[in-house]
Amino acid sequence: MPFSSSEKLPEKFKIERRVRTVEIGDLKIGGDHPVSIQSMTTTSTADVEKTLAQIKKLDEAGCELIRLAVPSSEAARALSSISSAVDVPLMADIHFNHRLALKSLEAGIDGLRINPGNIGGRSEVREVVRACQNRGAPIRVGVNSGSLEDEIREKHGGPTAEAMAESAARQVDFLQELGFEDYLVSLKSTDVNTNTAANLIFAQKYDCPLHIGITEAGFGRSGEIKSAVGMASLLSRGVGDTMRISLTGDPVREIEVGRKILASLGERSFGPEVISCPTCGRTEIDIEKIAAEIKKALQNFSSELKVAVMGCSVNGPGEASQADIGLAGGRGTGLIFKEGEVIKKVPEEEMIKALLQEIKQMECD
Numbered sequence: 001m002p003f004s005s006s007e008k009l010p011e012k013f014k015i016e017r018r019v020r021t022v023e024i025g026d027l028k029i030g031g032d033h034p035v036s037i038q039s040m041t042t043t044s045t046a047d048v049e050k051t052l053a054q055i056k057k058l059d060e061a062g063c064e065l066i067r068l069a070v071p072s073s074e075a076a077r078a079l080s081s082i083s084s085a086v087d088v089p090l091m092a093d094i095h096f097n098h099r100l101a102l103k104s105l106e107a108g109i110d111g112l113r114i115n116p117g118n119i120g121g122r123s124e125v126r127e128v129v130r131a132c133q134n135r136g137a138p139i140r141v142g143v144n145s146g147s148l149e150d151e152i153r154e155k156h157g158g159p160t161a162e163a164m165a166e167s168a169a170r171q172v173d174f175l176q177e178l179g180f181e182d183y184l185v186s187l188k189s190t191d192v193n194t195n196t197a198a199n200l201i202f203a204q205k206y207d208c209p210l211h212i213g214i215t216e217a218g219f220g221r222s223g224e225i226k227s228a229v230g231m232a233s234l235l236s237r238g239v240g241d242t243m244r245i246s247l248t249g250d251p252v253r254e255i256e257v258g259r260k261i262l263a264s265l266g267e268r269s270f271g272p273e274v275i276s277c278p279t280c281g282r283t284e285i286d287i288e289k290i291a292a293e294i295k296k297a298l299q300n301f302s303s304e305l306k307v308a309v310m311g312c313s314v315n316g317p318g319e320a321s322q323a324d325i326g327l328a329g330g331r332g333t334g335l336i337f338k339e340g341e342v343i344k345k346v347p348e349e350e351m352i353k354a355l356l357q358e359i360k361q362m363e364c365d
């Protein structure tokens, strides 16, 4: 059972799409820029200390854009202390109250997530758009299947993909009428197929960057799997420029899962990737333990190597021939191999050390 390559899927298998670039702080989204990973704080934004502590953790985990809920004037005021203390770009999440959007911009926020349809009338939207233009802050138009306009929902008989795409189109067209093009769009449903269809419909008509995610994906493994399926169905078609994995719980996990999804699709690399065989009746070593040990040892390595951990010396090297390097162990012996060719035979208890030495050498070469 050979491993499949994690190289980026060739463009010919994706839908044709040319995407504009939008800049939020120093993060570029769209164009030829890599798909970025973002998250949202779960602390009360008004609690500056706790929010800064969570932002620090997210930043360290590799989060590239952080969204904060701004439900009150107190939260909007806190943004000034928060934004001046961090380097990672910040986006304020505003519902219903355009004044909070204006205050967030005054406080130095890098971008806004609003739904132009629910923050007031046309004049309020115009005011927010003008303030964004003055500050060079983009807007993310966030369409959610759970909060569509009644009229659109009725027209389509529910929160369908077409209804979501129409809602997004309507809001974007209004921004365009105001001469504002510095926006990106998200269309999120908790249903994977609706989510995919809505984004595909919209992506074929508009050239703005798309923020993708499955809303209310849930928690734990089921939320992670649902998100991975939803993101893969879009990214493998070339749709999606920035992504949030919405999981209940510690947002740092969202970054870990997001990175794993992007690395699995060959979209980005975050250091060496450890792959391992599924094990079978021929397995002669404790694969899970060894793979975990190697993964930990490689945490601070920067290369894009694919490292295989295989459970038997008979089939291991061949099955992992698409890995750059790997080990296969059993019966007291460890084999170190590169691209399927055995380069070293060592006692089993020394194989991890021998593998790590080879990897270090490859990083230096």
Ligand code: SF4
Residues within 6 Å of the ligand: 277, 278, 279, 280, 281, 282, 283, 284, 310, 311, 312, 313, 315, 316, 319
């Ligand atoms: S133990 Fe050997 S044959 Fe079995 S899955 Fe692993 S590498 Fe393949």
